[in-house]
Amino acid sequence: MLMPLPVTKEEGRVAVHNAAAANAAVPTRVPAIARLLPSLTDVAFLMPVLFLFLKLSGARTLLSDGDTGWHLRTGEWILSHHQIPHTDLFSFSRPGAPWFAWEWLWDTMSALLFRSGGMAAVVLASTLVICLASAATFRLIRRKCDNGLVAIAVTLLATGGCAIHWLARPHLFTILFFTITLHITQRAHEGRTKLLAWLVPLTLVWTNLHGGFFVVFLVLACYIGGPLLNALIEADPIRRRDYLLKSLPWLKTFAGCFAVTFINPYGWQLHRHIITYIADPYLLQHIAEFQGLDFHSGAVVYFEPLIIATLAASFWAIRQRRFAEAFLALGWMHLALIAVRNLPLFSIACAPLIAEALVTLIRAASASSLRERISKAAVWFRSASANVDVTDRIGRVHLVSAAAMGILALLLFAPKPPADRFISEFDPKTFPAGAIPVLSSPATHRIWAQDQWGDYLIYRMYPSTKVFIDGRSDFYGDKFGEEYLRLLDVQTGWDKTLDRYGIDTVVVSPKLALSSTLKVSRDWRVVFDDHYSVVFRRNHPVQSSFASDSGEGHRDPVVTKSTGSTDHGII
Secondary structure, eight states: OOOOOOOOHHHHHHHHHHHHHHHHHSOOOOOGGGGGSOOHHHHHHHHHHHIIIIISOTHHHHTSSTHHHHHHHHHHHHHHHTSOOOBOSSBSSSTTOBOOOTTHHHHHHHHHHHHHHHHHHHHHHHHHHHHHHHHHHHHHHHHHHOOHHHHHHHHHHHHHHHGGGOOSSTHHHHHHHHHHHHHHHHHHHTTOGGGGGGHHHHHHHHHHHOGGGGHHHHHHHHHHHHHHHHHHHOOOHHHHHHHHHHTHHHHHHHHHHHHHTTOSTTTHHHHHHHHHHHTOHHHHHHBGGGSOOOTTSTTHHHHHHHHHHHHHHHHHHHHTTOHHHHHHHHHHHHHHHHOGGGHHHHHHHHHHHHHHHHHHHHHHHHTOOSOHHHHHHHHHHHHHHHHHHHHHTSOOOOHHHHHHHHHHHHHHHOSSOSSGGGOOSOOTTTSOGGGHHHHTSTTOOSEEEOHHHHHHHHHHHTTTOOBSOOSOHHHHHHHHHHHHHHHHTTOTTHHHHHHHTTOOEEEEOTTSHHHHHHHTOTTEEEEEEOSSOEEEEESBOOOOSOOOOOOTTOOOOOOOBOOOOTTTOBO
């Protein structure tokens, strides 16, 4: 009689995992109803909806930045005039000045949505883009680590990191296109370099959707720098040559993508404008989205684990000479520490490497005999993951995702939404909605408002009224920005700015120092106050030293006298 050979603990653990994986891999007949059940991709797709409408303020989160207003009006102007604007449309302070509507394609698309379905259509489309980016991020991570449970956990962290910049603005396409770029580069890095050709048309569309298109070159630079660094430290001349050859497809793709960026309404001048904008130290110091992350904010709960995991995973990758992936993760971590607007892209860029490192760690723990409990837990997790993955890879109809978006659409388009978070309008407690009737009266000619409120006034009052300033920080420039901040902070000479531009009406938050100053001034009186916004009017007329063209739809100014952000919000 044959007796079984003795089995060690480590062999037993491995055998358990292999048996579970083998059982999970046995093909079985899939019931039709199984294809209608939600998958982990559905979970990832709907994760932003849960964040937005349960944890955050829903539609009002997406509309918490006034820039959406001037983007919509720009798109409407494009649709009406069948051309792209090259000079300012919205201000009386810089009439006819050169302006780059560099996100014209998004503006036009959003204006079409607005015409057909109002702001609810814009909110729904923005939510859809966010959900697609989340689902694509999950698929990117799962393909890298081949473990659905780890992938969905890391996707949760990445989604939380992205939530800090969920606004109904064109940068949402940069988040989505960045994820698509990583899908393509990941496969190309594995040997399917022909897929890199898809980055060229993607970059062309991206260039006309959002100024963040240049991030594609940062990704490509990582995959060019990785082989070059390997060639530099490689002693074997044959392997060194192989590394150099590997960089050629990436260099060609870089050149092709760069060439198509010149296909835009402004040609090479767009590139000069973007470089000037992102290199301007004044703007970097005064625009909220270019500031570093506030480590007292809620986003830290996602950001800190990602930083720690990125450092560990990058060290692991560098030891294997996988420099491109380490460059990608560490580079975006550096950019996220510099500017909070880079946090979503960092969250996506580091996630695949973190997930792969976690799965490798779990695999090592399951084969370890150092700690019995850790080893057993790791074996159990690998077995459970194997079963989940087999089930999850069954082809799905994604009916749950479609149904959820349908229900969300019904709530957003409902005549009387059940809660404020489903109301697709700017929050009247944040923007001067109540003051619009007063501001629209014949007594109002030139309005001063803070930049975010200028965006809102463009949305509500253009073309009948133009604004002093709005959220287009790249348009107004440093000198004008300093003048605006001196007035906002009631610094010396603030009243002379109001005189010079012939401001006869000021609408301001009661929380600002300017509001308190105007309330005690004998030259201004309060004509409206709903505790969210205060409207002041001058008591006596004055001659302005600033001349503005009346422009399309702009009321000729009647000058009066006084004697005494988020991406675009200037601090």
